[in-house]
Amino acid sequence: MSGGVDSAVAAARAVEAGHDVVGVHLALSANPQAYRSGARGCCTIEDSRDARRAADVIGIPFYIWDMAEEFRADVVENFISEYAAGNTPNPCLRCNEKIKFEAVLNRGIAMGFDAVVTGHYAQLRGSAKAPTLHRAVDHGKDQSYVLAVLTPEQIRHSLFPLGDTPKEEIRKEAERRGLSVANKPDSHDICFIPSGDNAGWLRDRLGVAEGPIVDEEGNRLGTHQGAFTYTIGQRKGLGISQPSDDGRARYVLKIEPVSNTIVVGAHEALAVSTIHGEKLRMCGPTPQGVHRGFAQVRAHGAAIACTYEFVGDALTVLLDEPLHGLATGQAVVVYDEDRVVGSATVTATL
Amino acid sequence: MWCRKLRQESKRANLNDVTVSTYLDHAATTPMSDIARIAMIDELGKIGNASSLHGSGRRARKVVEEAREAIARAIDATPGEIVLTGSGTEANNLAIKGLYWKRVQEDPANNRIISSSIEHHAVMDPIQWLVDHEGAQVTWVSVNERAQLNVDELVAEIERDPKVALVTVMFANNEVGTLQPITRIIEAAHKYGIPVHTDAVQAFGKVPLSFKDLDIDALTISGHKIGGPLGIGALIVKKNLDLTPVLHGGGQERDIRSGTLDTPAIRALGVAAQEAHDHLSERAVRMSALRADLTARVLAEVPDSRSNGDAETLPGISHFTFVGAEGDALLLLLDAQGIESSTGSACSAGVPRPSHVLVAMGMSETEARASLRFSLGFNSISADIDALVSVIGGVVERARRAGQVSKR
Numbered sequence: 001m002s003g004g005v006d007s008a009v010a011a012a013r014a015v016e017a018g019h020d021v022v023g024v025h026l027a028l029s030a031n032p033q034a035y036r037s038g039a040r041g042c043c044t045i046e047d048s049r050d051a052r053r054a055a056d057v058i059g060i061p062f063y064i065w066d067m068a069e070e071f072r073a074d075v076v077e078n079f080i081s082e083y084a085a086g087n088t089p090n091p092c093l094r095c096n097e098k099i100k101f102e103a104v105l106n107r108g109i110a111m112g113f114d115a116v117v118t119g120h121y122a123q124l125r126g127s128a129k130a131p132t133l134h135r136a137v138d139h140g141k142d143q144s145y146v147l148a149v150l151t152p153e154q155i156r157h158s159l160f161p162l163g164d165t166p167k168e169e170i171r172k173e174a175e176r177r178g179l180s181v182a183n184k185p186d187s188h189d190i191c192f193i194p195s196g197d198n199a200g201w202l203r204d205r206l207g208v209a210e211g212p213i214v215d216e217e218g219n220r221l222g223t224h225q226g227a228f229t230y231t232i233g234q235r236k237g238l239g240i241s242q243p244s245d246d247g248r249a250r251y252v253l254k255i256e257p258v259s260n261t262i263v264v265g266a267h268e269a270l271a272v273s274t275i276h277g278e279k280l281r282m283c284g285p286t287p288q289g290v291h292r293g294f295a296q297v298r299a300h301g302a303a304i305a306c307t308y309e310f311v312g313d314a315l316t317v318l319l320d321e322p323l324h325g326l327a328t329g330q331a332v333v334v335y336d337e338d339r340v341v342g343s344a345t346v347t348a349t350l
Numbered sequence: 351m352w353c354r355k356l357r358q359e360s361k362r363a364n365l366n367d368v369t370v371s372t373y374l375d376h377a378a379t380t381p382m383s384d385i386a387r388i389a390m391i392d393e394l395g396k397i398g399n400a401s402s403l404h405g406s407g408r409r410a411r412k413v414v415e416e417a418r419e420a421i422a423r424a425i426d427a428t429p430g431e432i433v434l435t436g437s438g439t440e441a442n443n444l445a446i447k448g449l450y451w452k453r454v455q456e457d458p459a460n461n462r463i464i465s466s467s468i469e470h471h472a473v474m475d476p477i478q479w480l481v482d483h484e485g486a487q488v489t490w491v492s493v494n495e496r497a498q499l500n501v502d503e504l505v506a507e508i509e510r511d512p513k514v515a516l517v518t519v520m521f522a523n524n525e526v527g528t529l530q531p532i533t534r535i536i537e538a539a540h541k542y543g544i545p546v547h548t549d550a551v552q553a554f555g556k557v558p559l560s561f562k563d564l565d566i567d568a569l570t571i572s573g574h575k576i577g578g579p580l581g582i583g584a585l586i587v588k589k590n591l592d593l594t595p596v597l598h599g600g601g602q603e604r605d606i607r608s609g610t611l612d613t614p615a616i617r618a619l620g621v622a623a624q625e626a627h628d629h630l631s632e633r634a635v636r637m638s639a640l641r642a643d644l645t646a647r648v649l650a651e652v653p654d655s656r657s658n659g660d661a662e663t664l665p666g667i668s669h670f671t672f673v674g675a676e677g678d679a680l681l682l683l684l685d686a687q688g689i690e691s692s693t694g695s696a697c698s699a700g701v702p703r704p705s706h707v708l709v710a711m712g713m714s715e716t717e718a719r720a721s722l723r724f725s726l727g728f729n730s731i732s733a734d735i736d737a738l739v740s741v742i743g744g745v746v747e748r749a750r751r752a753g754q755v756s757k758r
Contacts, residue, residue: 022686063681066678107679110752111683111749111751112748
């Protein structure tokens with residue numbers, strides 16, 4: 001229970017479904033901010049109080065589990081090192097993979113619990129023994145992308161009570177249930193960067209490392225303040241004074257961490273039609289052979305029709321239509337209609 | 351969030367239902383005695399501000415003064431030495447800040463405070479505030495592995511530099527129960543005219559306490575620890591001791607503590623104090639026996655466990671370390687079985703931190719986190735011990751398994 005409206009309603013629904021529920025708030029920060037307002041992230045002390053209040057109203061026990069050390073090591077450090085390596089990580093995936101559905105789930109099971117319930121917008125179908133993970137009914141709020149890192153074992157021990165309802169209905173339901181968080185704004189962005197200034201946060205930790213911005217021919221166009229503050233497909237913040245030959249905008253095409261160089265070019269150069277991924281996380285048995293489906297590369301990105309194949313520990317995705325701007329380190333999730341097949345970490349794009 | 355599908359395993363019903371629980375956290379708070387509760391409810395139906403001059407005020411004033419006399423008798427002080435406050439914490443703040451400010455006003459060189467490393471936050475935090483904001487200096491005297499103050503160290507501190515504003519050491523420790531060598535501390539401090547305060551909220555009503563015989567300068571008690579209501583406490587303080595007030599206002603309690611007197615709570619405190627005093631020895635004997643039983647049986651039931659504290663201890667507190675288990679897991683699992691206890695640690699940012707008391711006793715952070723406190727009250731019975739013993743083995747085993755699973 002984060003203190004937000006989604007986890008509060010999810011807890012209430014789980015109780016109503018007849019489960020014996022205990023609410024747990026994860027303390028993930030060594031230094032939580034006291035107040036929610038002004039914090040774009042999550043899990044300030046005020047949030048923990050909101051979660052506690054929701055648990056009291058629902059009538060379930062409430063505890064706070066300190067996962068700050070695990071979170072720092074598995075999520076925050078990973079975030080920093082991925083950027084330093086020139087990749088664009090997704091910490092929410094890492095958190096689900098390592099913290100919420102691993103460290104926390106394992107601890108719960110050892111203590112005698114059967115499952116973790118969260119307020120994620122996703123659906124489980126199929127049997128209790130072999131559930132499959134699906135998009136939520138509310139496609140705009142669908143969070144199946146960040147849950148694609150779950151293994152079948154983890155999915156078997158999960159419940160997502162909100163997936164069948166649109167978000168505005170959830171808020172109304174929270175109000176009906178007397179939950180004061182009904183009108184609490186959602187948290188945005190990265191929970192451990194409350195200011196929302198990812199680049200500044202990274203600069204504080206990785207320092208400023210000036211380097212060249214070059215075009216595809218290697219001509220120097222400007223200077224950047226640190227390769228890690230840029231992402232593939234980025235257009236803003238390049239600080240290039242001279243316009244391009246054709247007057248069109250330039251985009252970050254490549255980030256080379258070793259030489260600390262950023263390569264920029266035209267929008268077309270960002271086009272990606274083939275995606276290679278490794279470090280597979282399958283939500284069910286790995287399909288053999290070539291299949292049609294959908295690929296999604298951002299948490300709230302579009303689902304692009306594609307052909308995909310898993311071979312060994314690698315995934316190849318051929319997009320019907322190119323997408324523009326895909327960084328290594330991002331996650332590509334493959335769907336069969338609205339069912340999550342699995343995910344991979346992008347290693348190469350063409 | 352979690353669920354457990356086997357509903358029947360958990361005895362903890364919905365919060366809104368009537369729960370059957372085994373309450374073993376009396377050190378946190380203890381039920382109001384029947385007669386104190388009846389007295390308070392009776393008084394709640396009446397009107398009167400004890401400071402008013404008319405008939406209703408006089409009636410309320412009479413109730414307050416009678417309660418004051420009862421408290422004075424119970425602690426062997428005079429009524430004029432009782433300053434009623436809103437809590438034990440408030441009384442501690444009044445004693446520490448009030449004495450410090452007065453002493454420093456008399457002589458700015460007297461800016462040292464000597465205390466112990468095992469005080470409750472209601473003593474530690476006011477002292478730390480004075481250090482951070484008022485230029486005070488503090489010496490936290492160490493304790494041994496049984497949480498007994500190293501008195502020689504305290505005496506040496508005073509001898510080294512007697513320019514001390516005050517000495518404050520708790521009468522007995524709230525986490526492990528150890529009684530502190532207060533008489534030696536008073537002796538050492540009075541040699542140089544240094545006032546001594548003690549936080550006796552856990553000790554009052556459990557062990558014999560005579561304010562007069564101790565010759566101590568200030569002593570804190572709390573209503574809800576002795577079968578009285580929440581929201582009331584008292585500072586027992588020698589009449590000749592000047593204190594700077596913390597609360598200024600209408601001038602109640604001889605200008606020392608302003609604020610309308612809570613007549614119903616005060617009446618109940620008087621009743622509870624008297625009752626605790628009258629039944630002290632018989633309760634202490636009964637609680638000690640239950641405590642001994644609890645300690646022995648838990649140690650027998652759980653391998654690799656040990657009990658903490660000293661033989662010279664409060665009769666109701668039994669504190670354990672269960673190596674390899676996390677206190678918060680133990681608490682949750684016991685709570686699910688309806689057994690209510692405490693890790694005794696304060697919450698920082700909502701997350702339990704290892705107790706500074708246990709660390710001061712020499713425990714590692716891991717051991718400190720693996721600790722649990724059970725505390726008995728005047729209405730504890732042997733069935734409570736039976737209930738705890740019947741589940742503690744399984745609970746510790748599960749918590750240990752969960753502890754192995756966590757990377758920490």
